[in-house]
Amino acid sequence: MNELPQQLANGLILGAMYGLIAVGYTMVYGIVQLINFAHGEIFMIGGFGALTIHLWFPDAPLLALIPLMIVFAVICSVAVGAAAERFAYRPLRGAPRLAPLITAIGLSLVLQQAIWKWYPDATKDQPFPQFEGDPLSFLGADIKVNSLFILIAAPICMIALGYFVNKTRAGRGMQATAQDPDTAKLMGVNTDRIIVMAFAIGAAFAAIAAVGYGLHQGQVGYLMGLIMGLKAFTAAVLGGIGNIYGAMLGGIVLGLAEALATGYMADVPGMDLFGGGAWKDVWAFVLLIVVLLVRPQGLLGERVADRA
């Protein structure tokens, strides 16, 4: 049996999700040098935002409901992300690095517990609406219709982001703020607004990834942001933190590595104990360690010395 195409497809689906979430880590880090450890929970909030729309209109056809689910997921995630910036992180700007980091971890727990306590039945994983339909065959791989969403959404999001960053005024202001915030102000850039914008874009991408996750996994849960957030953060570091294309590349490399390790590690002589899904997280982090040893700045990262 040739299962390679199937493993590659699985890896790509997973990787696209990691990559979309990783954009949020990398943009925020690139601009305020903060690891927003609550970003996984902002992703999770998006999942529940989308689910809420389905619960409000349980009889509506899913295809018609999807745009509304995306919009509401984005609204929920962006609101939480922007509020976190404004009320949790901005007051700590200029404080020692550890303070916002601990705040982020605290915020992450608060968001998890808030959903657990107040969202109806969220103590258990909640089923996410699913499309009906047979899997599509593509180059020897079977792809569930529910997994198509992320494969379509990820490239659209990345192209839109590339356009925004390189072709719009706010995008140039964002690059300037990332390179040298004080000088960006001297050019007339409202850096506070740029920072909120970075949080908002990251949150919106996480929300879209969450819709993809719900469709692909068939469920959402209050802990879904924990491991996905950690993996996406790994992807951002892998790709070179601060680089938006690196985030997507890191996500895809990580997804493919996990899928291939799951499928083939057991066939490697002497490694038969370490194959299968149970070890995929281990192989993801082994990959991270190897890349950081060989290329500390990540795949597409620039050396820190380039910062003037």
Add this chain to the structure above:
Amino acid sequence: MTALLEVEDLKVAYGKIEAVKGISFSVEAGQVVTLIGTNGAGKTTTLRTLSGLLKPLSGSITFDGKPLRKYRADQIVALGLAHSPEGRHIFPRMTIEDNLRLGAYLRDDKEDILKDIQAAYDLFPILGERRKQAAGTLSGGEQQMLAMGRAMMCRPKLLMLDEPSMGLSPIMMQKIMETIVELKSRGTTILLVEQNAQAALSLADQGHVMEVGNIVLSGTGQDLLHDESVRKAYLGED
């Protein structure tokens, strides 16, 4: 006629340490005014406060009739006060052209922006030759040219230059000073901070000598250039 920039009893502190201890001076439209003095005299602190990067402790700053303390740094640029910072601070990973474009961040007149970029290339031909090159690859003097050209891109009413000759070769320093004379002859109002007192005073209409946060001596550029104490302290004569 009131001055373009009026600074009155300005005090600025880093925590409890007062770096600027109550200075007053003004800049009239069309003038070149220079602040000279040694390291730590408070010159850069003064400029960073004027452009809104630092908040003053007390005192008033009036620019073009508006109280600057009520404005954020990016709004102050919009009022027409440009600041070419100490150490140049060009955006190293952007091209020269993108650096100039950022100088015009708040402007909407696309065609005029292109004309102004061309004007910057006319003033500094080397920048035009390398327009697509990353700015970080330029030499120190070329980066200074870029920083000055970039500051001019917002069509400022007042151009503040912080240590434009710092770390440059004598030839490059000469070139930068000639450029300032050129900008002056075009009617640009300039507030110049320099450690190279000789060069700054010889082209300035007004000069102020700063020492540990105070202005200790003021006069026309020529007066200060010939002042006994200035010659001893800043021009290295016995």
